[in-house]
Amino acid sequence: MVMQSGLGRRGPAEAGRMEVLNAAATVFMERGFTATSVDDIAEVLGSTKGRIYHYYRSKADIFLDVLTLAMLDLLERIRPIAEQRDLPPDARLHAAARMHATVMMTQSARSRVAVQGTEMHLMQEAGAKQRRALQAFVDMRDEYEQYFADIVADGTRAGLFRDVAPRLAAKPILGALNWINMWYRPRPGSDIENIAEEFATFVVNGLRPTG
Amino acid sequence: MVMQSGLGRRGPAEAGRMEVLNAAATVFMERGFTATSVDDIAEVLGSTKGRIYHYYRSKADIFLDVLTLAMLDLLERIRPIAEQRDLPPDARLHAAARMHATVMMTQSARSRVAVQGTEMHLMQEAGAKQRRALQAFVDMRDEYEQYFADIVADGTRAGLFRDVAPRLAAKPILGALNWINMWYRPRPGSDIENIAEEFATFVVNGLRPTG
DNA sequence: AGCAGAACATACTCGCGGGTATGTCGTCAA
DNA sequence: TTGACGACATACCCGCGAGTATGTTCTGCT
Numbered sequence: 013m014v015m016q017s018g019l020g021r022r023g024p025a026e027a028g029r030m031e032v033l034n035a036a037a038t039v040f041m042e043r044g045f046t047a048t049s050v051d052d053i054a055e056v057l058g059s060t061k062g063r064i065y066h067y068y069r070s071k072a073d074i075f076l077d078v079l080t081l082a083m084l085d086l087l088e089r090i091r092p093i094a095e096q097r098d099l100p101p102d103a104r105l106h107a108a109a110r111m112h113a114t115v116m117m118t119q120s121a122r123s124r125v126a127v128q129g130t131e132m133h134l135m136q137e138a139g140a141k142q143r144r145a146l147q148a149f150v151d152m153r154d155e156y157e158q159y160f161a162d163i164v165a166d167g168t169r170a171g172l173f174r175d176v177a178p179r180l181a182a183k184p185i186l187g188a189l190n191w192i193n194m195w196y197r198p199r200p201g202s203d204i205e206n207i208a209e210e211f212a213t214f215v216v217n218g219l220r221p222t223g
Numbered sequence: 224m225v226m227q228s229g230l231g232r233r234g235p236a237e238a239g240r241m242e243v244l245n246a247a248a249t250v251f252m253e254r255g256f257t258a259t260s261v262d263d264i265a266e267v268l269g270s271t272k273g274r275i276y277h278y279y280r281s282k283a284d285i286f287l288d289v290l291t292l293a294m295l296d297l298l299e300r301i302r303p304i305a306e307q308r309d310l311p312p313d314a315r316l317h318a319a320a321r322m323h324a325t326v327m328m329t330q331s332a333r334s335r336v337a338v339q340g341t342e343m344h345l346m347q348e349a350g351a352k353q354r355r356a357l358q359a360f361v362d363m364r365d366e367y368e369q370y371f372a373d374i375v376a377d378g379t380r381a382g383l384f385r386d387v388a389p390r391l392a393a394k395p396i397l398g399a400l401n402w403i404n405m406w407y408r409p410r411p412g413s414d415i416e417n418i419a420e421e422f423a424t425f426v427v428n429g430l431r432p433t434g
Numbered sequence: 435a436g437c438a439g440a441a442c443a444t445a446c447t448c449g450c451g452g453g454t455a456t457g458t459c460g461t462c463a464a
Numbered sequence: 465t466t467g468a469c470g471a472c473a474t475a476c477c478c479g480c481g482a483g484t485a486t487g488t489t490c491t492g493c494t
């Protein structure tokens with residue numbers, strides 16, 4: 013008996029599963045969900061399907077695990093930033109945006125899949141288990157977005173930002189940042205720090221009152 | 224003999240082709256390229272495959288036509304805005320962003336496909352014709368982006384914007400705007416005008432000097 | 435030593451979907 | 465009026481890819 017989702021068990025015995033997961037994330041990132049075949053993932057692993065289906069029951073299960081892990085990673089990163097209530101809201105938003113942009117450029121594989129996760133058309137005739145996993149992912153996305161919305165609301169109250177609907181204001185912020193994975197490709201010379209800084213400044217200024 | 228690309232001929236005889244094109248755009252928008260079957264498109268048309276393959280030689284050809292038409296539409300819309308040299312750069316950027324946001328929310332089908340056009344993995348082992356069409360699309364995307372970059376450069380020279388690399392600055396702008404089609408869904412009550420105005424203000428302010 | 439189970443590989447099945455080959459119906463020009 | 469051609473529908477082929485069934489090897493435990 014093998015668990016169908018890797019998120020329950022940890023420990024050294026699950027190292028094999030993580031290898032599969034990372035390989036899958038890489039291919040999903042490049043070709044998307046439907047265009048990726050299980051054989052493609054196996055090829056990256058230098059093995060065959062058997063290895064993959066030993067750990068996962070279906071292609072959709074792998075995808076859902078990639079999505080979930082990526083969102084868990086983002087949530088763990090934004091929480092400490094959001095909790096720094098001593099920092100003014102604009103500085104907090106700057107830090108959050110900078111973090112998000114950096115993750116987009118570094119944790120390329122997993123995070124990119126999470127963004128491109130629009131391809132959840134596996135939702136339709138999926139099983140109950142998968143629907144729940146997908147709903148959990150959507151809930152996490154909402155929670156993550158809410159962190160940004162809360163910071164925006166704080167900034168508006170403090171008079172630092174324009175008076176906008178916080179939830180709506182979070183859209184162009186995350187849009188500008190998520191879009192990074194549509195054009196950014198890792199290169200020797202590409203200065204991740206500078207890009208992250210510039211983009212963070214952009215979204216913070218975007219909310220400031222029009223001079 | 225039937226032409227393989229609809230962009231050469233016009234006139235009433237091509238009405239049938241346009242029907243196919245619009246239906247395809249709708250389905251491509253919802254499910255993406257690979258997840259869309261030709262039978263799906265036919266079902267939307269209330270007909271069968273035969274009708275589609277009467278006008279197009281392959282699924283990729285349809286997709287490329289959708290992409291091309293969407294980009295032609297955007298280019299036609301931004302040119303008159305970019306040419307208004309009497310307007311200050313920030314007002315021009317505001318108008319351009321507002322236009323783009325509005326198109327994202329109204330011309331949903333075609334434009335959304337164009338944005339999501341990342342799925343050009345049909346490029347790989349595609350024929351020479353398709354590679355040229357795809358390259359043409361990429362060139363148009365670049366040209367479109369360049370309009371924004373030029374406006375940004377003008378604004379920087381005028382002291383209205385921060386001193387940023389124009390080409391890089393165009394990325395978060397178009398990211399914030401393109402991202403709209405990831406979350407916006409047409410609704411009776413959704414106020415397109417307000418959203419477009421708010422997003423345009425956001426991207427313009429994003430470039431202003433930090434007060 | 436020997437056995438149980440994990441960790442894979444091999445070899446299949448089988449349906450979906452892109453593309454083709456061919457038929458049928460209407461229309462319009464000569 | 466007929467015949468040529470456009471505008472489809474029908475019926476088919478065929479490969480790819482998800483999933484399965486069944487090995488085989490290795491490893492740890494007793």
